[in-house]
Amino acid sequence: MSKQAELRCRCGQVSGIVTDASPRTVNRVVCYCDDCQAFAHQLGRADLLDASGGSDIVQIAPASLTLVRGQHLIAGLRLAPKGLFRWHTTCCNTPVGNTLSPAVPFVGIVVQAFETGSQTPDEVFGPPVGAILGKHAIGQPPAGSTGMNLSLLVRAIGKVLGWRLRGRAWPHPFFNRDTREPVYPLTVLSAEQRKALRQFCGPHPTAHAT
Numbered sequence: 001m002s003k004q005a006e007l008r009c010r011c012g013q014v015s016g017i018v019t020d021a022s023p024r025t026v027n028r029v030v031c032y033c034d035d036c037q038a039f040a041h042q043l044g045r046a047d048l049l050d051a052s053g054g055s056d057i058v059q060i061a062p063a064s065l066t067l068v069r070g071q072h073l074i075a076g077l078r079l080a081p082k083g084l085f086r087w088h089t090t091c092c093n094t095p096v097g098n099t100l101s102p103a104v105p106f107v108g109i110v111v112q113a114f115e116t117g118s119q120t121p122d123e124v125f126g127p128p129v130g131a132i133l134g135k136h137a138i139g140q141p142p143a144g145s146t147g148m149n150l151s152l153l154v155r156a157i158g159k160v161l162g163w164r165l166r167g168r169a170w171p172h173p174f175f176n177r178d179t180r181e182p183v184y185p186l187t188v189l190s191a192e193q194r195k196a197l198r199q200f201c202g203p204h205p206t207a208h209a210t
């Protein structure tokens, strides 16, 4: 059964609603890639990573997410000029959605944004269906996280295609439908800034977040 889930930043100033929230309608995966790790460190939110540096992400259709409060506190970050758009709040640096350009319609949201006290991500979305990019995990890669996971890939592509076909690409919470431009201010890290984050990320970090 699909239901509505609440999204909320850590301090509560930014909130949103996800409709059509159920294990069936989303793709929940733990990502160990070094970009996700670097993003958390750039935000000063290493607390969102698991012990192996994983980000537990729920991918949903763009049209499923509506931001209802605190939109003036949202900004985007790209780790490189062509990287993912990683949207976050500026109040407490909570990630609220990773996206590509709107041509590839999905929004990936860290599950902690759905921990509201009255609701847990497991209740709403079920547990993660898999893990990816374990070669970047800190220390020993978690079981099943390395190599190519074909069924996960097929599932992810199927979701995105389905959202597109069913008209769930718009409205997009982070892009203007007419111009295809982001609706929130955007920062792109320089190569130097990106490089400085590598020391915190797997598989063998040389520095620890303080």
Ligand SMILES: [Zn+2]
Binding pocket: 009, 010, 011, 012, 013, 014, 089, 091, 092, 093, 094
């Ligand atoms: Zn906040």
Ligand SMILES: [Zn+2]
Binding pocket: 031, 032, 033, 034, 035, 036, 037, 055
């Ligand atoms: Zn990642």
